[in-house]
Amino acid sequence: MKNRVSLKDIANKVGVSIALVSYVLNGKEKEKRVGEEVVKRIKEAAKELNYQPNQIARSLRGGSTKTIGLIVTDIANPFFGQLARIIEDEAVKNGYTVIFGSCDEDIFKSERLIETFLYRQVDGFIIAPAEGTNNQIAALIEKKLPVVLIDRYFPEIKASSVCLNNFQATFEATNHLIKQGYKHIKMVAYKTSLNHMQERIRGYVEALILHNLNSEIYIIEILRKSLKKETEDLIEKEIKKMENIDALIFATNSLTLSGLYSINRLGIKVPEELGIVGFDGNEAFDFFYAPLSFVEQPLPAIGRKAVNVLLDLINGQSDIVHYNLEHFLNIRNSS
Amino acid sequence: MKNRVSLKDIANKVGVSIALVSYVLNGKEKEKRVGEEVVKRIKEAAKELNYQPNQIARSLRGGSTKTIGLIVTDIANPFFGQLARIIEDEAVKNGYTVIFGSCDEDIFKSERLIETFLYRQVDGFIIAPAEGTNNQIAALIEKKLPVVLIDRYFPEIKASSVCLNNFQATFEATNHLIKQGYKHIKMVAYKTSLNHMQERIRGYVEALILHNLNSEIYIIEILRKSLKKETEDLIEKEIKKMENIDALIFATNSLTLSGLYSINRLGIKVPEELGIVGFDGNEAFDFFYAPLSFVEQPLPAIGRKAVNVLLDLINGQSDIVHYNLEHFLNIRNSS
DNA sequence: TTACTTTGCTTAATCGTTTAATTATTGAAT
DNA sequence: ATTCAATAATTAAACGATTAAGCAAAGTAA
Structure with missing residues (x-):
């Protein structure tokens, strides 16, 4: 019984x-x-x-479930896994529990998750919003539900956010490559209007412009829905196509990883023939024969800040805040 | 409002x-x-x-929250992150939501998580139980709460489980190394009484015994609470200490990773001087200069099975079942 | 006409908790 | 003796949904 x-x-x-x-x-x-x-x-x-x-009865009566709904792209992606862990710890420290969901950058999955979490009366949301979910987020804000966006945000929507200063990150990374003497620096990025990606691209572009390298600007664009294999093939093809490319900067850890597979297959020598700067960090970066230089995100700070901003919102604070945390450029052998 | x-x-x-x-x-x-x-x-x-x-009101009235409580060691560990993702998908497919917690192999954190999830009236638990949590699990079973153990289980406790056939996995991996001509094969494992680790050790031991290599049996034991740095140092020290060691088999992905850092530092040549078989898989294994052979767990099968067994329990099925799924030995350059 | 069925809807209890409002008792003060 | 305050408890409504039970009104059959 x-x-x-x-x-x-x-x-x-x-x-x-x-x-x-x-x-x-x-x-x-x-x-x-x-x-x-x-x-x-x-x-x-x-x-x-x-x-x-019985927390359920308490919630029904009190209106608060002491639960945070976390929506990320994919909890299996180490970037989000690590972030989830930090968010979990910070939430638990404050007496909250986390329910999570992966939306795979899919508008419909995102919608279904938000709906489910609403049914469950979460006290607030922490969301890495997928492209095209602007109105989903706007609807939550409209309903006065506490929301904190992480990793990316929508400039036109009045939602608090905790992100990386993405522009600064790739701006400095690109400058670093230029300083190392690379002249033909290209970028690998996802094709998306999402703000974080656009900012990363802008950082790269502005750095080149600053050094009068406008003509060198070139972005290898990867579709979100591409399979790993397709991504690797495309990067490989693009690298082969370009005669004078001598450096690559990647916009996410998954792209970096795909790029490394491509580069390995092509047998290109890093950093002599090709300088590389990765993004986000990954243990695999350490074991690439030329340990990778990469843009490191301050994950603990992002996760903690996100939870604290959310708790403030839950507790009635109504000001919208945007945090753009600074990266750390971890320079090693690949550049 | x-x-x-x-x-x-x-x-x-x-x-x-x-x-x-x-x-x-x-x-x-x-x-x-x-x-x-x-x-x-x-x-x-x-x-x-x-x-x-309002799902809360429904839950209060109906007694079922349509929620699964997932307790793993650490959601940031890719092994558990991937598993969590599969469990999430399977749960969602069945109309359930997942709340999760990381217990860090800590008895007290585990207890607190179970308590929290009980307050929240989860319909069932999926747990990778930490060492020494036997009575916590037993208490859940006692209360007739649906529980499925994953990754490890307690033989003396009547709880359903979905695990790897751990014995078979390391048994075959070790046989493989022997067949490759390695004579002095050692293992790196965590020091724990947990069943999965003991079985992995047993697989290694039995394979050596089978080939009359009893005298070669040696296990480098790592304490759970060791920091990464300490683990790497210990493995490095142990390898240096042994004169004739010519192969290493690792018992988890984190241990494999630590081992690879140690081996890189020592400058040992793989597979010539040292054969290696890793565990669980990790992208880093692909970028080690000698792409790693490793024991691959059937994560999708484990995750799905765990959820399905749990749902059966939730729906009144009372038989206890144990699944020991088979590994896949992914042989590449390191052995 | 009377009795019974069917249709279409309402009432009220229930889940477990919180909390405002109320009641009953005692003691002290005037 | 009467009033007021303090103490110590109870009652009952509320949160939002589900669901058994009940009740009219209309239709059907004898």
Whole structure:
């Protein structure tokens, strides 16, 4: 049998009303002037029966579920896995539980997840929004639901966000390559209007412009829905096509990874023939024969900030804030 | 304002009772003989007000939260991240949501997570149990709560489990190394009584015994709480210490990774001087200069099976089942 | 006409908790 | 003796949904 013990069971056992038990177990015995003797007996009974409050009933009554809904692209992607872990820890520290979902950059999956989380009355959302989900996010904001966007955000939507200063990241990475003497630097990026990607592209572009290398600007664009194999093939083809390319900067860790497979297949020498700067970090970067230079995101800071901003929103704070955290350019052998 | 729309709002708008609205929106209009005209008006009103059922209220009434509690070691560990993703997909497919927690192989964190999930009335648990949590699991079983253990299990506890056939995995991996001509094969494993680790060790040991290599049996034991740095240092020290070691088999992906860092630092030649077989798979294995041979776990099968077994339990099935899925030995250049 | 069925809807209990409002008792003060 | 305050408890509504049970009104059969 499900021996779920309720306040009623304790009340019956002690011979008092349910309300009294509730008061005592919520530490309101002073405020509500409950008799000393009764307090003792209630506490004893609760321990004896191993009472555990029913969070569901509490939520229904109180309106708060102490739950955060986390929506990422894919929890299996180490970038989001690590972020999820940090968010989890920070949430738990504050008495919250996390429910999560992966949307695969898919508008419909995203919608379904948001809907599910709404059914479940999450107190707030932390979302890495997929392309085209602008109105989904706007709808949440409209309903006055606490939302914090991470990794990317929509400039036109009044939602708080915690992201990387993406422009600065690729701007510096590109400058670094230029300083190393590379002249023909190309970028591999996803084809998406999402703000973080556009900013990363802009960082690359502006750095080249700054050094009068406008004619060198070239972006290998990968479609989101591409399979790994297709991505590798495309990068390989593009590299082969270009005669004078001498450096590549990647816009995400998955793209970096695909690029490394391509480069390995082509047998190009890094950093002599091709300079490389990766993104996000990945253990694989360490084992590439020329350990990779890469743009490192401050994941712990991003995760913690996201949770704290969300909790502020949940607690009534209504100002919208945008955090653009700074990257760290980890320079090693590949550039 | 929180414009949460309830059945009551619809009922008021249409001018009928709450019950009728509930019947219609749950598709019981036939069974409950609701008038055609009213059905139409209720459905319209529901759409117009954008009604979304309150899952919390449903749960309280119905007793089921349609939620699965997932407890792993660390969601940031790609092994568990990938598994979580598969579990998520399978859960969603069945109308369930996943709440997760990382216990870091810590008894107390594990206990706190289980408690939290109990408060939240999860319908069932999928747990990769930490060492020493035997009684926590036993207590859940005692309370007749649906539980499925993954990755490891406790032989003495009557809980269903979905694991790898760990013995077979390392047994074959070791045989493979022997067949390749390696004579002095050592293992790197975590020091834990947990069943999966003991089985992996046993596989290694039995294979050596089978080939009369009893004297070669040696296990480099790593403490769970060791930092990455300490682990690498220890492995490095142990390898240096042994004069004739010529192959290493690792018991997890994190250990493999640490080992690769050590081996890189030592400058040992793989596979000539040292044969290697890793565990679980990791992109980094592909970029090690001698792409790693490794024991691959059938993650999709494990995740799906775990969810399905759990759903069976939730739906009243009471038989305890143990699945030991088979590995795939992915042989490449390191052995 | 009377009795019974069918149709279409409402009432009210329930899940477990919180909490405002109320009641009853005792003690102290006037 | 009467009033007021303090103490210690209970009652009942509310959160939002589900669902068994009940009740009219209309239709059908004898």
